[in-house]
Amino acid sequence: MASATARRAAAVLRDRIRTHRTAQRTRRTAARAARRVRTGPRALATHVIAVVPDADAATLKAVTAGLRTAGKKQGIKGRRARICRSLTGPRRLVKTVYRYTRDQVARLAAAYKPRKAEYKAVRAALLAAA
Template identity: 55%
Template sequence: MASANSRRAAAIIRNRARANREAARARRAAATAARRVRTGPRSLVTHIIATGAPLDSVEGAADALRSRARKEGIRGRAVRIRRTFNGHARRTLTVYRYTAEQVAEIVANYKPRKAEYKAIRAALVAA
């Protein structure tokens, strides 16, 4: 029978390993996204992930930037993708890819209120 101290120590090691794996996934995602952004037009989500933003706030910030782009009349390059929804048939969608210059233009007039989005805006301006 394992003692309470050894079970507690094992739990701490397990939790630390889990946290390390999660941090490594986030770093890898940011590095991959940054490389892709440098090579050509990408989605707004990819531009935001490339800044190293926390993944739980990426989608909301991308939605805000999309509406800002619509107001400014900035249209990215239209691309057709085939995407699986809920494990069913692959549907064709039209999505838009933005260059770094277009993203900079969108961010110039973006005035977020949430602190998380302000940090994302600052990172996009610096990029």
């Protein structure tokens, strides 16, 4: 039977490993998104993840929706692409998506006027990355 000190030490190590693994996953996702954004047009969410990797899902969704709305007002639609998705079963549905270049995202971010502080920080990061 292990002593209490050994159990505590093992628990500290487990927590540290879990924390480092989560941070590494976030860094890897951001690096992958940044590389993809540099190589060609990508989805708005990919652009946001590339500049703000620690944004939560709700912020990501709200900012991309706001950028799309700004795009409609500016007439920036992005390049159309067709992808096959099977989200809920064996059928592979063809879906139309839009991909944006870095310049288009910079113009969208300039036209995007958020109110919430979190969204303003994301907008500033998008403008700085352009």
